[in-house]
Amino acid sequence: MAQHKPAAGPSQEMQAFIEREQQLAQVQTMIATLTDVCWDKCISSPGSYLSSRESSCIENCAKRFIDATQYILQRAAHKAQDPSSGF
Amino acid sequence: MAFGSSGASTSGGFSTGAHEEHRVMEEVQTTLRMQYVQEFYQTVRDKCFKVCVTSPGGSLSGGEQKCLSRCMDRYQEATQVVTKAVVGMQGLE
Numbered sequence A: 001m002a003q004h005k006p007a008a009g010p011s012q013e014m015q016a017f018i019e020r021e022q023q024l025a026q027v028q029t030m031i032a033t034l035t036d037v038c039w040d041k042c043i044s045s046p047g048s049y050l051s052s053r054e055s056s057c058i059e060n061c062a063k064r065f066i067d068a069t070q071y072i073l074q075r076a077a078h079k080a081q082d083p084s085s086g087f
Numbered sequence B: 001m002a003f004g005s006s007g008a009s010t011s012g013g014f015s016t017g018a019h020e021e022h023r024v025m026e027e028v029q030t031t032l033r034m035q036y037v038q039e040f041y042q043t044v045r046d047k048c049f050k051v052c053v054t055s056p057g058g059s060l061s062g063g064e065q066k067c068l069s070r071c072m073d074r075y076q077e078a079t080q081v082v083t084k085a086v087v088g089m090q091g092l093e
Helices: A012-042 A052-081 B006-011 B017-052 B062-092
Strands: none
Touching: A012 A052, A012 B017, A012 B062, A052 B062, B017 B062
16 A cells, blocks of 8 residues: 555646647647748739739648648558559 | 445545646646747748848848838748648548
8 A cells, every 4th residue: 555646747627738739839840831832833923912813722722732631641651552662 | 446435435525736736737728828929939030041041131121121021920820721621531431
């Protein structure tokens, strides 16, 4: 009965906090990357407002970047299973 | 290990660390938010400098300043467009 207390570690609340913040950081990083890439692709000179054309370019760009990410990951997984691929 | 006493004895007591933990969480959150804002504006500065100050003169001209303001606002808007697009896509999964 010597070890009565649970090992002192982060509380459940703290663990939930860390998880939440990690998820938020991940989403923020993704959004920052997408904006960075799509800004360069879609905006040549910033006007006094974002035109509908620029706006839809950014939207499409962001969505297709995510599609491309998934596509490449899938293909990479496929290649990883194929010993002749060299990976 | 099912002792009859196990439930009642400890469950009520707020550990003395809880207060400290809350303080740490708040501090971490503040730091993370500040870091995010800082990184955001660093990106804005890089992007907008590239677009607006194409041939740097002796001072930042009025035109360049206007361009920087516009660019800042547009970059923020672009971030919102991307955020909406991403959130919309995640909803589909």
